Amino acid sequence: AQSVTQLGSHVSVSEGALVLLRCNYSSSVPPYLFWYVQYPNQGLQLLLKYTTGATLVKGINGFEAEFKKSETSFHLTKPSAHMSDAAEYFCAVNSNTGKLIFGQGTTLQVKP
Amino acid sequence: GAGVSQSPSNKVTEKGKDVELRCDPISGHTALYWYRQSLGQGLEFLIYFQGNSAPDKSGLPSDRFSAERTGGSVSTLTIQRTQQEDSAVYLCASSSWAGRTDTQYFGPGTRLTVL
Numbered sequence: 001a002q003s004v005t006q007l008g009s010h011v012s013v014s015e016g017a018l019v020l021l022r023c024n025y026s027s028s029v030p031p032y033l034f035w036y037v038q039y040p041n042q043g044l045q046l047l048l049k050y051t052t053g054a055t056l057v058k059g060i061n062g063f064e065a066e067f068k069k070s071e072t073s074f075h076l077t078k079p080s081a082h083m084s085d086a087a088e089y090f091c092a093v094n095s096n097t098g099k100l101i102f103g104q105g106t107t108l109q110v111k112p
Numbered sequence: 113g114a115g116v117s118q119s120p121s122n123k124v125t126e127k128g129k130d131v132e133l134r135c136d137p138i139s140g141h142t143a144l145y146w147y148r149q150s151l152g153q154g155l156e157f158l159i160y161f162q163g164n165s166a167p168d169k170s171g172l173p174s175d176r177f178s179a180e181r182t183g184g185s186v187s188t189l190t191i192q193r194t195q196q197e198d199s200a201v202y203l204c205a206s207s208s209w210a211g212r213t214d215t216q217y218f219g220p221g222t223r224l225t226v227l
Contacts, residue, residue, distance in 0.1 A: 032212045043116070043203060043218035051213040090155060094212040097168060099145065104157035 001091045002027045006103035014111050019063075019078040021106050023091035026072065032094040033074040035065055038105075039087045047089075050074060063084070072109045114138065116219035118204050124225045125194055133189045133222045134162075137206030144187050145207075145216060146179060150200035161187065162209075194226045 007022040010074040025031055032051050050060025055067040065076045074091060089105050092100040117136045125131050137144050138163050146158040157171040161181045172178070176194075181187040191198055205216040 034215075036218075041220070043220045044205075045218070046215050049213070049215065092155075096212065098143065098162070098212060098214075099160055099168070099171070100147075100155075100216060101157070101158040104154045 002029075002031070002095050002101050004091050004093050004103035005099055006089075006091050008106055009104060010107045010109065012109040012111060013081045015083055016080050018034050019076070019081045019085065019108065021076040021089050021091075021108065023065075023074045023076065023103060024072050025074060025093045026086060028038075028095055029096050031074075033065075034092045034094070034100065035059065035063070035074075036069050036090045036092065037087050038090065044090065047076070081108075081110045083110050084112065115200065116204055116206050118202075118219040118222050120222060121220065122223045122225075126190055126227050127196060131194055131224065132189065133191075133224070134203050135187045135204030135206075135219060137185065137187070137204070138217055139185075141206035141208050141217075142184065143207045143209055143214070143216075144181055145205040146187070146189050147203045147205065148200045149203055149221070153200075155203075158189070185227055191224075192222075196226050198225070199224055199226045207215045 003026045005024045034049045035047040048057045050057045050067045056066045063078045091103040117133045143162045145160040148156050161167045161193045176192045201221040203221045205218045207214040207216045
């Protein structure tokens with residue numbers, strides 16, 4: 001079985017500060033991991049995904065995530081937050097049947 | 113190109129009424145998924161279709177929920193005898209195939225409010 005835990009339902013950073021959103025997973029099969037972003041009243045948009053190969057994955061809008069098998073983690077980072085990054089972020093693992101299993105989400109607030 | 117579209121964007125209904133939610137996937141995508149997003153339960157998988165295979169209905173919360181996919185394209189999610197706990201945003205996603213590494217593209221969702 002697979003599961004995802006996102007630590008911190010709300011994260012607040014100042015504009016220009018480092019963004020760190022935490023995600024830990026549990027998976028009985030090799031995990032394929034995703035980060036999605038959801039802006040208000042919109043659907044989910046893929047930021048990045050890890051399948052195989054390089055463990056540091058770069059995505060859109062300057063985000064990146066590192067897959068650490070030993071820590072069962074896939075934390076999302078961005079060196080410098082922008083006001084437009086304010087949104088809800090979801091980490092997900094793909095089950096062995098194709099469906100996505102999501103964490104509870106983290107709302108990112110960016111303060112001017 | 114066109115993304116996943118869903119209609120209606122908002123639906124308000126009375127308890128006990130039936131509702132139909134529609135999803136138009138990206139053209140050529142063979143896999144189609146329905147998820148539900150609610151405050152208490154987060155994002156939950158409901159059902160998915162892959163080509164002509166039998167759908168995976170393992171996430172449907174009760175027998176009041178059903179879905180079909182006609183012609184391998186458009187899908188309709190039907191909720192019969194709606195209850196207040198059905199209030200949520202219903203999201204549809206599609207992908208080019210149902211492999212574990214494939215990206216699912218999401219529509220904007222239908223916000224359902226049951227009074």
